[in-house]
Amino acid sequence: MARINANYRKLSAGYLFSEIGRRVALFRQENPGVKVHHLGIGNTTEPLTPAVIAGLRDGVDRLATIDSYRGYGDEQGEEELRAGLVRFYRRRGITLHLDELFISDGAKPDAGNIQSIFSSDSVVAFQDPAYPVYVDSNVIAGRSGSYNNNRGDYAGFVYMVCNEENGFIPDPPQDKVDLIYLCSPNNPTGAVATHKQLKKFVEYARKCKAVIIFDASYSEFIADPQLPRSIYEVESAEECAIEINSFSKFAGFTGVRLGWSVVPKALTAEEGEPGELHRFWLRRQTTFFNGASNIAQCGGIAVLSDQGLKESAELIGYYMENARVIRDGLLVTGLNIYSGVNAPYLWLKTPGGLTSWDFFDKLLHEANVVGTPGSGFGPSGEGYFRLSAFGHRENIEEAVSSVKKNLRL
Numbered sequence: 001m002a003r004i005n006a007n008y009r010k011l012s013a014g015y016l017f018s019e020i021g022r023r024v025a026l027f028r029q030e031n032p033g034v035k036v037h038h039l040g041i042g043n044t045t046e047p048l049t050p051a052v053i054a055g056l057r058d059g060v061d062r063l064a065t066i067d068s069y070r071g072y073g074d075e076q077g078e079e080e081l082r083a084g085l086v087r088f089y090r091r092r093g094i095t096l097h098l099d100e101l102f103i104s105d106g107a108k109p110d111a112g113n114i115q116s117i118f119s120s121d122s123v124v125a126f127q128d129p130a131y132p133v134y135v136d137s138n139v140i141a142g143r144s145g146s147y148n149n150n151r152g153d154y155a156g157f158v159y160m161v162c163n164e165e166n167g168f169i170p171d172p173p174q175d176k177v178d179l180i181y182l183c184s185p186n187n188p189t190g191a192v193a194t195h196k197q198l199k200k201f202v203e204y205a206r207k208c209k210a211v212i213i214f215d216a217s218y219s220e221f222i223a224d225p226q227l228p229r230s231i232y233e234v235e236s237a238e239e240c241a242i243e244i245n246s247f248s249k250f251a252g253f254t255g256v257r258l259g260w261s262v263v264p265k266a267l268t269a270e271e272g273e274p275g276e277l278h279r280f281w282l283r284r285q286t287t288f289f290n291g292a293s294n295i296a297q298c299g300g301i302a303v304l305s306d307q308g309l310k311e312s313a314e315l316i317g318y319y320m321e322n323a324r325v326i327r328d329g330l331l332v333t334g335l336n337i338y339s340g341v342n343a344p345y346l347w348l349k350t351p352g353g354l355t356s357w358d359f360f361d362k363l364l365h366e367a368n369v370v371g372t373p374g375s376g377f378g379p380s381g382e383g384y385f386r387l388s389a390f391g392h393r394e395n396i397e398e399a400v401s402s403v404k405k406n407l408r409l
């Protein structure tokens, strides 16, 4: 008799986006003809840039002739793309070797799969709130106890609380943990860890022989040159950190699908030798994954060209101007906004002590604007709310003026 992986039963219901959809559908039904504005999406909306389109077309053309056709590519991804990434890191003073880079079909799969190279009884720490994949993948792998509905957390996990007091970047855990997930700039809070804050985590990880899994998917949105865009800007991080990144938010590849992970050869785990985790990730990927699309990889090579980088910076500039419009517009209403300068998300405190969901309803009913309740990202997100800067400018402007005009604070 087949028995199922009962860890799936432990997962808290995939409640957030389906519940948002349900409440918006109900609102539309009860208020036909009312325009609903969206400031809730974590998805890109603007077209790919010309250099990238040319790269993707070139990828298609190469498949059209007998001389240039290729089937499966290099196990770790096209060498030209990895060489582009080596240059990308070198500009920040980081030296990586070609074979420390693993091209993937995105940061979400890598963030979900990376846990499989670690012991199933690892103690895992997460930023709270955080992108749900880190927690959920470890629940499925059996590293948690059951979900506590009242508290909104899983037994056995270590939650590193991010709140107003710590500027939404936590200190390393008090106790010894084995794995630590960090995301900077963070989704949902938009908070960015400073060099000093990352250094504390690297020192902790080296002391405890823990491994940091660093999601840098929003690194290119950092405007402040003092803030680190890679964990490897911290000395010795290559001994204790894996970095995951993606072309999704960087260059609008959410639907194209392309990402990468860095698993340094110097990385070590408690009883392992240097190089072993690197070998295991290669083994994992060659067993379960057959490479990113070669067309997408041609697009990625184009992103990393001088022209491609210039165009991606402009694309990011567009979204960050959206963020500025939201931020400036909402600050005058008296709402408390903590981010939106180095990340495409604005994290705000719900007014008057409302719960995240109560504020969701208020914003929808009074201003007809949809955002994302902070409580959907972890227990410490309660009382907070996420707005997203992804969207077309005119829609963003309409949403902001509706909030200014109609939200009763």
Ligand SMILES: *Cc1c(COP(=O)(O)O)cnc(C)c1O
Pocket: 042, 105, 106, 107, 108, 109, 111, 131, 183, 187, 215, 217, 245, 246, 247, 248, 249, 253, 254, 258, 259
């Ligand atoms: C959007 C997002 C990703 C992107 O994942 P892809 O699979 O590359 O599209 C990864 N991490 C975080 C925190 C994100 O918000």
